[in-house]
Amino acid sequence: MKPVGRPRAATIVDVAQRASVSVGTVSRYLNGIVIRQPKREAIDKAITALRYNRNAAAKAMRTERTNMVALLVPGYDEFFAEVLASLTRSLASEGQVLLTHKHEGDPQTLAMAMEFFQNHRVNAVVTPGVSEVRRQVAALVEHGIPVVFFNNDVPDLAVDRVFARNREFARQGVRHLIDMGHRHIAHIGGDMREMTARERQAGYCEALAEAGIAADPRYIVGGSWNRPDAAIGIERLMQLEVPPTAIFTANYVLAFAVIDYFRTHDITVGRDVSLISFDDVELFRQMSPGITAIAQPSAEMGLAIGEVVMGHVNGAQRTLPRTLMLDCTIILRQSTRPPKASG
Amino acid sequence: MKPVGRPRAATIVDVAQRASVSVGTVSRYLNGIVIRQPKREAIDKAITALRYNRNAAAKAMRTERTNMVALLVPGYDEFFAEVLASLTRSLASEGQVLLTHKHEGDPQTLAMAMEFFQNHRVNAVVTPGVSEVRRQVAALVEHGIPVVFFNNDVPDLAVDRVFARNREFARQGVRHLIDMGHRHIAHIGGDMREMTARERQAGYCEALAEAGIAADPRYIVGGSWNRPDAAIGIERLMQLEVPPTAIFTANYVLAFAVIDYFRTHDITVGRDVSLISFDDVELFRQMSPGITAIAQPSAEMGLAIGEVVMGHVNGAQRTLPRTLMLDCTIILRQSTRPPKASG
DNA sequence: TTGAAAGCGCTAACAT
């Protein structure tokens, strides 16, 4: 007795036989090449009758191209989720499917995913540039798979790049505080191994310099994207002889550490101490007072990445790496106000 | 002059030639079958020299199996992100890569992704059961691709299921309010087309019934997962002659509508009106008072899904569909307290 | 243990 099991999936040959045409004709039909009416219909019928389902692996093997784009992210925070959303849409309209892989910063998982995507010959790999991926990215580039960095950079790689103007808008944000009369402005920075953290801090310094305010090293704390570190930072800031009247945090997580500290120390954001943060998240809108934020152009970023990717997919030519810089938006809320006393 | 362009990627044949062995031997090496020392080393060298990168499409075509698992989600809210994280880890340890696709509830995108994954012969498709996917899921099952529903169900499909005990823990949550002395307990429900919404409401009703409290239909509002609808609901509730002293919301979005209403109407959560919500999110922890929540077992859910999937991948036998029910955890915070006056 | 060779399902010449 022969084992029955799952019947083998119908192939293009089965369809051709059933429709009494050649496999070539079926293939053409599948690829949208015009087929005369009678055969067209016969093929159509055969496909539904056999529940034919085209084998992507076979197609990919022949054509040497897939319609997959890979996205690697450490996690799904609000910013990544938004970029992801607009990128998904943008690619879908071009017939590309975005495959997302979350690696949680684990080099092991990351390496595995990278190899996987390389093996699968995806059309492009999109990822924040972090040093952990350096080697694999180089391998991808060497194999001719375009890579797009966004949000964060690792220099000296032949990849496309899409970033927010971190420095410029950090500068503008701090300038806003200065314009309100603040002179004692502190910065809680992120992980200085990352470009975003460095650029945002640089913007802070530039703004102070422009206004002729001497940068006080004690006013710069932090150095990681972790909340506990920021908590230590804000504590230290507020215990200075002259505590700052305004604070600029390099991202939303750090801002929460500040908010938390203020809540437990009966300090009212905005009234007592001003706060502006990079990133704009739902919570900043929810809170009262609302938190003034430097919103990243997440949707535009997704769109821009999509365009860069499609440029590679369509373009026969190997173009030079491009770098796109996008503008942020400063959203004024009630957490930034003129300082209470003095000037 | 021949166009140079990107050199064709090295294949197994190239490796075999370079190592002076047969392709079969290289293939065996690649698949971890023991090769005698001299050849083993030669192959190893050839691979690195040629930067050989195995072609996944060709492999998949021959073996008729991939090491991909697909996850379809409407979006990356905290709950999905957590499930996703633990599922990714669980699968990675088994050599499977999780491919995530976000469809934002758009049936078009969803259908496209489903077809894509079917074409690519993924080992399994994991998705919340929603009616929009009915047809495609049926197609997958018919083609022998295992499907795992989680979080939400669509009945009458031969798929595996992993859910939280929504009804049971909704009941316990409401019971907690009753035990504190509340008698006027309202429910803001979700989209009743979804099982989660129905079950959570059923749990609410059961708890009242158990305590001999007559269910007042005016105390049940909502009917969608959208915040604006919930805002209308809470408004209506609080304008009743006898407004509720406690509220149970079917998820965190609805809870925020309540919190917002309270804030703008000078009602203090916990002191004036109690609040318990399904789902536990970062914000509930952040707020003061903290919001009492019924936390879903997101990590366990990811693990459980992983096991179910691997059962299919490894198991030669076609097993009967399984349904796993997981326990939630009720996390008491300051938003639930005994009612102010009366009993 | 290894080599030789037959395909997996599909596309893209090349004919007609």
Next chain:
DNA sequence: ATGTTAGCGCTTTCAA
């Protein structure tokens, strides 16, 4: 417009 056919890169018999 359609049929015929040669592979794409790989795994896996079958022999040796």
